Amino acid sequence: MQQTSHAPASSPIRLTLPDGSVRTFDTPVTGLDLATSIGAGLAKAAIAVKLDGEMRDLLRPIEKDAKVEIITRKSAEALDLIRHDTAHILAEAVQELFPGTQVTIGPNIENGFYYDFARDVPFSTDDFSAIEAKMREIIARDVPLVREVWDRNEAIKFFESKGEKYKAELIRDLPETETITVYSQGAWKDLCRGPHMPSTGKIGTSFKLLKLAGAYWRGDSKNAMLQRIYGTAWRDDKELQTHLTQIEEAEKRDHRKIGKELDLFHFQDEAAGSVFWHPKGWTMYRALEAYIRRRVEKAGYVEVNSPQLYDSSLFKASGHWDLYGDNMFKIAIKEADKPQEARMFGIKPMNCPGHVQIFKQGIKSYRDLPLRLAEFGMCHRNEAHGALHGLMRVRQFVQDDAHIFCTEDQIQSESLQFCELLRSVYADLGFEVARVRLADRPERRTGSDEIWDKSEAALHSALKAANLAYDINTADGAFYGPKLEFYLRDAIGREWQCGTLQVDFNTADRLGGTYVGEDGQKRPPVMLHRAILGTFHRFLGIFIEHCAGKFPLWLTPVQAVICTITNDADGYAAEAYDTLTAAGLRVQVDTRPEKINAKIRDHSLQKIPLILVVGQKEAEGKSVAIRRLGGETQEIMGLAEAATRLAQEALPPDLR
């Protein structure tokens, strides 16, 4: 519709607004001119323009016909601008307060921004209030943010003369064709692609600095460690406050905190990165594992169990010893009679090599495929100290792991079946599939393009058949094959990658696994590595935070507590306990000589879903008064009926 060719400066420029109306301007025109022509209010509110979908400075001349949208603080795009601009304000404030600090990069990110600085002296969070005050001061100055196009060499010289070696390096590494733009806000200048708002006063002061962290220059651990300051910024104080409240809410859900409060598990120094599961936590773990076991068995998998400890030769053959040896737990074992010779062993970091050994036993024919081997095997990986994080990142873990040995032709149908199983499991657990990504061939890979074409195509069509929307994670597949990454969304909107399916036409071959095809030829099977939850440990961490400790009845460790009003009811409470336990429920009895209020409070804080109160009335009528977690009403029910109904309610979703 609109012209995209460059128009001479003298010819009129036609700008199309979102409503379809067209405005024509004679001279070079800016977004602000356009906004002014529409209305004074809009001109005042305008902070940027969107030109054919590209965000641009409000005061940058528009050279050609285009679709134009005026961006105000209310626009969806405004938050990124506010955050990026606030990052610049942070940088100027830091340099004003701490001369000699070098600036590097400072992008907007989800919910905020950060800026990385190079400075010998560490920042302290105690500096935050001074920095924030300086930021407010700069914003109050309301100086214009001006875009300047600089000569490359001049820009390098300029930043080097100011001792900004990181900025100079950035410019040097920009492609020769790239226009070098520098934004000045008052006397302060920063290399930046932009766009920015017209002046600092427009940025607003609804920001807050949140945390300090180290970060490698250019994300590479070989480079210098910079100091990163994270902050959040919003349109107004109300939005800011909402976000800060959300952070607090997320902290309350922290699985490490809830794990302690609900007595689910603990960690201790002597076994960093490994979980001590307490009776309640282990009850949940086992209920979840039993559920997954039933689901995969119904889906045609067979469960196996493979060793923990292998001679290093197996991992050398599989390739893991070389690639991941540093992250494996290795053990040198000396025989008593040969003290000179130590044999190296490795504790398995994954189950696949073991599964190939099981596959290799006996001769397999194409008629045996697909063979789906599932294992809940304990794996160990020596994760770096700094990587450990509660249940989310541990050194000892169990995956809901399985390897499907199949033919190339079966990749698609097996992938489709897996997608359906995964979706059904997530639904049972109260999650939706938030996102699916297909990670395709990386630069460094093995296998012919033909096989990659086939594998990727199989995954594409499996996803289409499963009716799952997905995007491409370009060149991020494993070196041995493409993979699917499944994300779920939790109750407070966070996405977690849990499920995965990886096509592998490499490992079985490396370890000598073959099957006899229809043509009588031996060939290696394709292996599909797949997990739905990922690891039980991490998944339970996510699940605890998702539920904020209020677990569904079938997974919760203690489903009901029977509370006596007075000790006169102790005998009946024991009878009720026997009845409910016989019905399969996980029940406790509270006969402490406490007031019922105290008992209700204690068990409510423990997030027990069902509190069954029994006193004289219930004992006489053989009933229970049921109070549900968070509820205010009571339901009086006969004991036998309660046992039946609650046991039904407590059934895992696949058994209802």
Add this chain to the structure above:
RNA sequence: GCCGAUUUAGCUCAGGGGUAGAGCAACCGCCUUGUAAGCGGUAGGUCGUCAGUUCAAAUCUGACAAUCGGCACCA
């Protein structure tokens, strides 16, 4: 592994160069109670570990460990 912070009673936390505190929990006693904390009492700590400085270290210094926030890593 890297940067920064933190580590005091079972838990949450205060304190701080002269030898340790609160609330809750625990234990004991009283109360026998009807839907989110009844009352009183008792006990509980080499102040993460190991060194150093000091007449004296939980407090100051250093090393180490773990944890927290990130970064890097994540088969």
